Amino acid sequence: MPAINKYLVVVDLGGTKILSAVLDKQTQIVSIAKKPTRSKNKNEPVTNRITDVIEESISSANLSLEDIDGIVLGIPGSLNPETKIVNLAPNLGWKNFDITKNLQKHFNKEIIIENDANLGTLGIYHFETKGKCKNLIAIFVGTGIGAGIIIDSKIYRGKNFSAGEIGHIKINENGYKCGCGKYGCLESEASRTAITRMVNEQIKKGKKTIITKLTDNTKLIKSSILKEAIKKKDKVAINSVKYAAEKLGVITGNLINTFDFDCVFFAGGVMEAIGNFMLPIIKKKAKETALKSNFKNTKIILSTLKDEAAIFGGFALYKSS
Amino acid sequence: MPAINKYLVVVDLGGTKILSAVLDKQTQIVSIAKKPTRSKNKNEPVTNRITDVIEESISSANLSLEDIDGIVLGIPGSLNPETKIVNLAPNLGWKNFDITKNLQKHFNKEIIIENDANLGTLGIYHFETKGKCKNLIAIFVGTGIGAGIIIDSKIYRGKNFSAGEIGHIKINENGYKCGCGKYGCLESEASRTAITRMVNEQIKKGKKTIITKLTDNTKLIKSSILKEAIKKKDKVAINSVKYAAEKLGVITGNLINTFDFDCVFFAGGVMEAIGNFMLPIIKKKAKETALKSNFKNTKIILSTLKDEAAIFGGFALYKSS
Numbered sequence: 001m002p003a004i005n006k007y008l009v010v011v012d013l014g015g016t017k018i019l020s021a022v023l024d025k026q027t028q029i030v031s032i033a034k035k036p037t038r039s040k041n042k043n044e045p046v047t048n049r050i051t052d053v054i055e056e057s058i059s060s061a062n063l064s065l066e067d068i069d070g071i072v073l074g075i076p077g078s079l080n081p082e083t084k085i086v087n088l089a090p091n092l093g094w095k096n097f098d099i100t101k102n103l104q105k106h107f108n109k110e111i112i113i114e115n116d117a118n119l120g121t122l123g124i125y126h127f128e129t130k131g132k133c134k135n136l137i138a139i140f141v142g143t144g145i146g147a148g149i150i151i152d153s154k155i156y157r158g159k160n161f162s163a164g165e166i167g168h169i170k171i172n173e174n175g176y177k178c179g180c181g182k183y184g185c186l187e188s189e190a191s192r193t194a195i196t197r198m199v200n201e202q203i204k205k206g207k208k209t210i211i212t213k214l215t216d217n218t219k220l221i222k223s224s225i226l227k228e229a230i231k232k233k234d235k236v237a238i239n240s241v242k243y244a245a246e247k248l249g250v251i252t253g254n255l256i257n258t259f260d261f262d263c264v265f266f267a268g269g270v271m272e273a274i275g276n277f278m279l280p281i282i283k284k285k286a287k288e289t290a291l292k293s294n295f296k297n298t299k300i301i302l303s304t305l306k307d308e309a310a311i312f313g314g315f316a317l318y319k320s321s
Numbered sequence: 322m323p324a325i326n327k328y329l330v331v332v333d334l335g336g337t338k339i340l341s342a343v344l345d346k347q348t349q350i351v352s353i354a355k356k357p358t359r360s361k362n363k364n365e366p367v368t369n370r371i372t373d374v375i376e377e378s379i380s381s382a383n384l385s386l387e388d389i390d391g392i393v394l395g396i397p398g399s400l401n402p403e404t405k406i407v408n409l410a411p412n413l414g415w416k417n418f419d420i421t422k423n424l425q426k427h428f429n430k431e432i433i434i435e436n437d438a439n440l441g442t443l444g445i446y447h448f449e450t451k452g453k454c455k456n457l458i459a460i461f462v463g464t465g466i467g468a469g470i471i472i473d474s475k476i477y478r479g480k481n482f483s484a485g486e487i488g489h490i491k492i493n494e495n496g497y498k499c500g501c502g503k504y505g506c507l508e509s510e511a512s513r514t515a516i517t518r519m520v521n522e523q524i525k526k527g528k529k530t531i532i533t534k535l536t537d538n539t540k541l542i543k544s545s546i547l548k549e550a551i552k553k554k555d556k557v558a559i560n561s562v563k564y565a566a567e568k569l570g571v572i573t574g575n576l577i578n579t580f581d582f583d584c585v586f587f588a589g590g591v592m593e594a595i596g597n598f599m600l601p602i603i604k605k606k607a608k609e610t611a612l613k614s615n616f617k618n619t620k621i622i623l624s625t626l627k628d629e630a631a632i633f634g635g636f637a638l639y640k641s642s
Contacts, residue, residue: 154473163615254491293408297480
């Protein structure tokens, strides 16, 4: 079990930004550095940018590499934490990629990799439930939909380290095409991408919406725009978000029927922005869907942790690995 | 941990029959006794009949009560194995019932109770996979649909001991009414009850089927009748069973996306009779539904254990409890 004697670096590798945090052994975040994932120089490999952000976070904490015990990387994709090979990370363009090789050479530290949803879930489990929800699922709703699962107080990974792909639960056999190539996945019916599609369908039909005034580009509607539109009681926004929340509610009920979880957490960009609007709809639909015996005492909760969920999760993982 | 020095009794309490088996410490079944669950005398409590069957199985093994180390009861309902209270067993008419109280007084032995699907799943895990499928779900298809789940080699029960209620996963928001009172549950679309309904709908529409010749009562079509009809290439039977298998296949794919299981087993009365016909359809639909990353190496298997799954599961549970 690697000890944290001095400081730990946790990196959250997103499709849009790379975030590196330095934590002390009391889990205090002492510095944070960020950089866009994509470089203006297309030939610069992502790994160089990761190295840069890590170094920036260390120096902005007035520390040097000697003060760092290890590095944890949260990666948006499927990976094997044992062999440290990233099988597939579509947003980073990685396939069967040994991410630690270069970083190991450069930093010469213990490096641990983990799926980003799993890290976020560990953060929620340890720092939001304080280890009390021994069986939980954390559902991350953003551009896509993913989840992390805790069973018996441990992250549950599955045989291919691919558990939690709830974005690809088929909920509508005649549904829209999903990014995965299949049709009617939860992700293609309830993610921000799906909400954006629904809004545009209504605009096409001639429905008026304030969204066209709030953004020039309705093809990429940010969660903050949806928040603003809902606040202004915009029907097009409300209808689309309500549809997504209802689908998430049915899935939540189905997950409770199957796994009789202690807690279901909602997190991610969409939930941070409009979770307060969506959660009551999700809860209502989940209650309608789940058996009374299973729904009893299940907590359905909006996570209050944002970026720090994965950071704290990295800390917990490093300590326990 | 209770030892099995001599013999163990495992009782499988079904809605139609009570089965009691005596096993020696090498897991050999040395005797079996059966009785219908319902007595002709309506005033006779089920517990009396359980006592009778247990005693019959012991005496038909030429043993006496002194030779028995303990008793395991598999119960079709939700229960708490710690308090030994059956919360709800609709087919037995039990609600918040302390089943062990009377039996304890009568037999004065260690008595363990467990949900019947969990027992069957433990049997499959220990005696069919030999402990190799560390994360598995066993789906039981009969009059209803239920499941047992093994995570990290242990039975997974959930916070209300109600995990595995996959029969009540909502798969069709506009579907038929289920026994649970909700609509469009897997059980109301893919169980023997659902297949029976589909067959009768087709008969009503004037479709010809051999089933009307194979049974006088099409309102209660046994799995053996379905088997016979499929063998004779009866279109009404084939269409109905195919529909059910496709729904089971989608759910299997969704479960694999969520839990990345090592193995998915199918068991229960319907599967014993027509699993060979259904399994290829289930597999095809599951493959279409699951992500490649998750479907990789998942085994979807027809269990070869029948009644003995729960019996062997009881043995494994007693040894490990």
